[in-house]
Amino acid sequence: MRQKGLGLIILALMLGMLLASLDQTIVSTALPTIVSDLGGLEQLSWVVTGYMLASTVSTPLWGKLGDQYGRKRLFIAAIIIFLLGSALCGLSRNMGELIGFRSIQGLGGGGLMVLAQAIVGDVVSARERGRYQGFFGAVFAVSSIVGPLLGGLFVDHLSWHWVFYVNLPLGAIALGVIAAALPGDDTRTSHRIDYAGVVLLGGATSCLVLITTWGGTTYPWASPVIAGLALGAAALVAAWVAVERRAAEPVLPLGLFRVRAFAMSSAVGFVVGFAMFGALTYLPLFLQVVHGVSPTLSGVYLLPMMAGMLTLSIVSGLVISKTGRYRFLPIAGTAVATVGLFLLSGLSERSSLLTMGGYLLVLGVGLGMTMQVLVIVVQNAVDFKDLGVATSGATFFRSIGGSFGVATLGAVFTGTLNGDLREVLARARLPAGFDPSRIQRDPTVIQRLPPALAGQFLHVYADAIATVFRVAAPVMFGAFALSWFIPQTRLRETTKAADLGEGLGATSAERSSLEEVERGLMRLADADLRRGYYERLGALAGLSGVAPQGVWVLARLNGQGWVGAAELAECAKVSRAHGRPHVDRLVDEGLVERSGDGERLRLTPKGDRAALGLVRCSREGLSRLVADWGPDPQLARLVDRIAPELLGAYADRPR
Known part of the structure; x- marks a missing residue:
């Protein structure tokens, strides 16, 4: 595929995934305004829960249907469903309609996130896949941080409807590019869909x-x-x-629950999702109602939590890769998160925003230390045959935990608020003609009451939201207790390469076990290619007299026949004059020959043998990286397939 066409496809896939992942968090800062317009404060949690449940439960279906009927047509269907749900959400006239349409939106959003990552594997060669996977991991990170902020901006400068309408033009662009530029996929994998x-x-x-x-x-x-x-x-x-x-092909094999690491990690992940989405849902309400800040600023004040999560997710992954130790991270992370929730439970209408930001940073640091690690723990504990479904299972429990967290904490918030409001209304002197039920339908009216009376109602809202965190803190402490039962075992090589997207994404890519190993293997190989790989490979293959640039040329010419010198220079992104000395040396060594006009190059029989030696050494190195999964014919075929592909990768040429 031409690089320009590939770039458009990748951008369209990233755009589709960005829209779906943004809609997990973008509504949080818009919820107070939505409630004031549509009413239904007691149903607020379902605006978040409806989306998450639909996207989570539909994920296995999207992945397997895409394998069976072609990912392009399923991705187009997912975009259409998502855009239809977005348009209907913006047109909602009451909270019931909004919740139903959010479920439709979530159904399409689950397909966007699953299929976008799967399509990358169809259109990108193995040697370049690691680079593009990193882009998709960054999409999750960016959406987690900017979602609440964008929601506030739309509410302040347009209306809450644009939280959903913004998806329409961007989704239409992604739809057009995918329909026009993505080639059809003729390969099909038959599934017994559960x-x-x-x-x-x-x-x-x-x-x-x-x-x-x-x-x-x-x-x-x-x-x-x-x-x-x-x-x-x-x-x-x-x-x-x-x-x-x-x-x-069970959606979640029951045998996985007999694996202690999977069972404990799933339980901890459930609680992490419970705390994270609960905080994201109710903190904007605290900020906008109690402190009277704008929706945009309420998104800004959530940044310490999101920054803490992102930073510690990255740091945790690096620590695990360097040390091979992971058990201490969820123990420490859940302990820190428990402290963060306990601190937030002390919030009141008199708490400063700076203090709250510090508490949120503590919570974010704790969550970040835990989220990335749980996927690695699960991947490291199961057998190769269960790797794919176990990875998606770990993410499933975190997402379901988020749904339960928003619903449970919403019930706590509503119950506490209603009880406290009844007490205040029983003794308060309200202005003549004022309807007390307006305070529940539209909490922003509190700001327009006389100061003394408004202070009583602000205290009620502050106390109700603090109670949310008083309930969440002991639940997180339970996760801290469970995390001590996560075992520490020797870390598999490909498991070290788990990426940021798996830690932050709320929906798994539903990859097979083989695709999971290939993903990790390619990330390791990609990093290796950037650290003197060709020099080491040449030495292993007995070509110590050949410069790394010459080794790259041999690898690039392997199995190609005649190759234009200008084409080779373009692949290496150097001038022909820059590369000529290295080619001259190969010609002198009898490894490469030039055509009569000097415009084309090919390997000699001696060069063919040298190139095959390079492939053999590459294959042996890759085999060592997957050896700790045990012998398996699928892994052997994987190594045989990608070893030649990795060599001569122009993006990683020696300088």
Whole structure:
């Protein structure tokens, strides 16, 4: 594929993923304004939960349907569903409509994130894949930081509707580029798709989230509705377990839960998602209602938390790569996050914004030390055959934890707020003609009340949000206790290469076990290519007298026949005059010959043998990197396939 066309495709894929990942966080700073316009404060949590549940539960289907029916057409379908949901969200007239349309948006968003990463593997060669994977990891990081800020900007300068409308022009660009430039994929992988498992798991999860949302607030805990949801959840879980035992390709193999590292990491990840999305959802409400800051500034005040998460995620990955030790990080991270939540539980209407920023930084540091590591722990613990599904499973539990966190903490917030408001309203002297229910429908009216009266209501809101963190802190302490049960084992080589996107992304790419190993292997090889690789490779292949530049030329000419000298110089991004001395040396050594006009080059029989030696040494080096997964024919074929591809990578040529 021509580089220009490839660049357009990659940009379109990144744009699609950016839109889907942004919509996990962009609404947080817009929620207070949405509530003041549409009402339904008690349903606020479902604006976030609806999106997350739909995207998480649909993820396995998108990945396998893309393999089976072609990723291009499925990606186009995902964009269309996402754009339809976005348009309908912007047109919502009440909170019920918004929640339903957010679920449609989440269904498409899950497909965008899963299929975008899968398509990269179709259009990019193995030797360049690591570089592009890094770009997609950066998309997750950027969206986590700028999402709340962008949401505030749209609310302040346009309206909350533009939090959703902004997706339409950008998504249309991605749709047009993908439809026009992405070639069709004729390869198909047949799957036994576990439709029943997906539906049953999604149904059980939805019932449990509804219980945590409605129990004790909308309905009494002993009400028939809550009891019916509990019975329904139990029945659906039992049916799901029965189905998964017989499924050819279960959405989540039950045997994984017998692996202690997977079980403990999933539990800790659940709580991490619980805390992170709970904080992101309710802190903007605290800032905008209690402190009266603008939506944009409420996004700015969340930056310490997001910066702490991003920085420590990167640092944690580097520490693990250097030391091979990972167990201490989730223990320390959950301890720090517990402290951060405990500090936030002391917030009041008199707390300074600087103090709150410091508390959020502590929480972000703790979450960052934990999130990146949990994926590595799981990947390092399971057998090769379970690697792909275990990786997506770890991400699944963090995302489901986020859904439960927003719903549960939302119920805590609503219950506390309603009780405290009743007490204040019973003794407060309200202005004539003032409707007390307006305070629940639109909390911004508090700012327009007389100062003494407004202070009472601000205290109620501050206390309700502080209670959210008082509940979240002991839950995080439970994760701290569980993290001590995560075992430390020798770190596999390819596991060291887990990237930032896996740590921050709320949706897994649903890769197969082989694709997971290839991803790590290519990242390791890419780093190796930049550290004197050709010099070492030449020495191993018995070409110690050949300069690294000459080794690159031999590798590039391998299996190519006649190659134009100008084309070779262009690939190396050097002038022909710069490369000529190295080619002259190869010609003198009898490894390369020139055509009669001097415009083309090819390997001699001696050069062919030398190039094959380079491939053999490359294959042996790659084999050592995957040896700790144990012998497997798939891994052997993987090494045989990518060893020649890695050599002569123009992006990593020796200077």
